Amino acid sequence: MPAHRYAIAGIVFLAFLITHLQPQNATTWHDPSPHTIQFVSVGDDVRLEVLDWGGTGRPVVLLAGGGDTAHVFDDFAPKVTLHNHVYGITRRGFGASGYADATDVADRLGNDVLAVINALKLDKPVLVGHSFAGAEMSWMANAHPDRIAGLVYLEAGYSYAFDNGDGSSVEEMMSLKAPQPPPPAAADLVSFSALQKYRERVNDFRVPEAELRAERQTRADGTVGEWRTQPGGPMLMKLIAGGQKYTKIPVSSFFIFANPHALGTWVDSSEDASVRSLAKAYNDALASLTEKQEKAVEQGLPTAQVITLHSANHYVFLSNETDVLRYVSAFLRRLN
Numbered sequence: 085m086p087a088h089r090y091a092i093a094g095i096v097f098l099a100f101l102i103t104h105l106q107p108q109n110a111t112t113w114h115d116p117s118p119h120t121i122q123f124v125s126v127g128d129d130v131r132l133e134v135l136d137w138g139g140t141g142r143p144v145v146l147l148a149g150g151g152d153t154a155h156v157f158d159d160f161a162p163k164v165t166l167h168n169h170v171y172g173i174t175r176r177g178f179g180a181s182g183y184a185d186a187t188d189v190a191d192r193l194g195n196d197v198l199a200v201i202n203a204l205k206l207d208k209p210v211l212v213g214h215s216f217a218g219a220e221m222s223w224m225a226n227a228h229p230d231r232i233a234g235l236v237y238l239e240a241g242y243s244y245a246f247d248n249g250d251g252s253s254v255e256e257m258m259s260l261k262a263p264q265p266p267p268p269a270a271a272d273l274v275s276f277s278a279l280q281k282y283r284e285r286v287n288d289f290r291v292p293e294a295e296l297r298a299e300r301q302t303r304a305d306g307t308v309g310e311w312r313t314q315p316g317g318p319m320l321m322k323l324i325a326g327g328q329k330y331t332k333i334p335v336s337s338f339f340i341f342a343n344p345h346a347l348g349t350w351v352d353s354s355e356d357a358s359v360r361s362l363a364k365a366y367n368d369a370l371a372s373l374t375e376k377q378e379k380a381v382e383q384g385l386p387t388a389q390v391i392t393l394h395s396a397n398h399y400v401f402l403s404n405e406t407d408v409l410r411y412v413s414a415f416l417r418r419l420n
Contacts, residue, residue, distance in 0.1 A: 122134050132181045135157075159290065211232055211234075221240065246385065276300075280296055341392050345396070346395045
């Protein structure tokens, strides 16, 4: 069983994330998040799942990280709707969205975002993206800077989003050996609510249940089934291996990095000295690489704002929701 994806910095488990999820089967469970769902055609006979949380003001489009769906924002998004109309896009090949392969992955994924903006007739939205979504945001900034008002990189400013040769590569980060938490016990898989509580115990933050249901199958008796596989995984791996390199971001941009990364409360409570030793070695190495990438962004993009959240999880908008909401809200106000 693969290590739980929220237990450590998501960069290292990106390969797992983007190859072990696929669309969820319909169940009688009701998603409590206050959104509507529509599907937008983006070409190649592909339709993308788009969530709409409502709200008023400038549109904000939330883009999930590699392996996630827009439902990962189910708890975060409603808190942004006071002054903005908030949407979320599930990337092709993941969750309920359709899939078709592409030769130029960066161009295809970027055009998918543009197609949704066009279909919804959004006037210069702000794109707020987590992790791997940095690639799509940087593509939009370079290909169509006039169509967006700004970008917020939530732990998304890594080499797939900005690479001027002075920072660290995602491949270096993914090569680090990370400690793995104990897998969920049978009692943690009797329901998705139980799985949600297990994840919270391990990581000290809550993951929306709809996202958990998107990553694992639901058995007939309602218990948690096997991990889902996802057709979009190989596409993202191609992008990591040979994607475009972006050396400029010609729109207003705001970067939030976690450094050092929080690996989860399970590490702190572990009685195994070897686990704590491995965690320290891993975190020291990751912190050094992250700091190098942060400096590359600060020096290469002097007009961008860069913030570091110390000891935050890679899923900063979940682990440090209050901080992220405050920073994002301030950035959005400056654009209005």
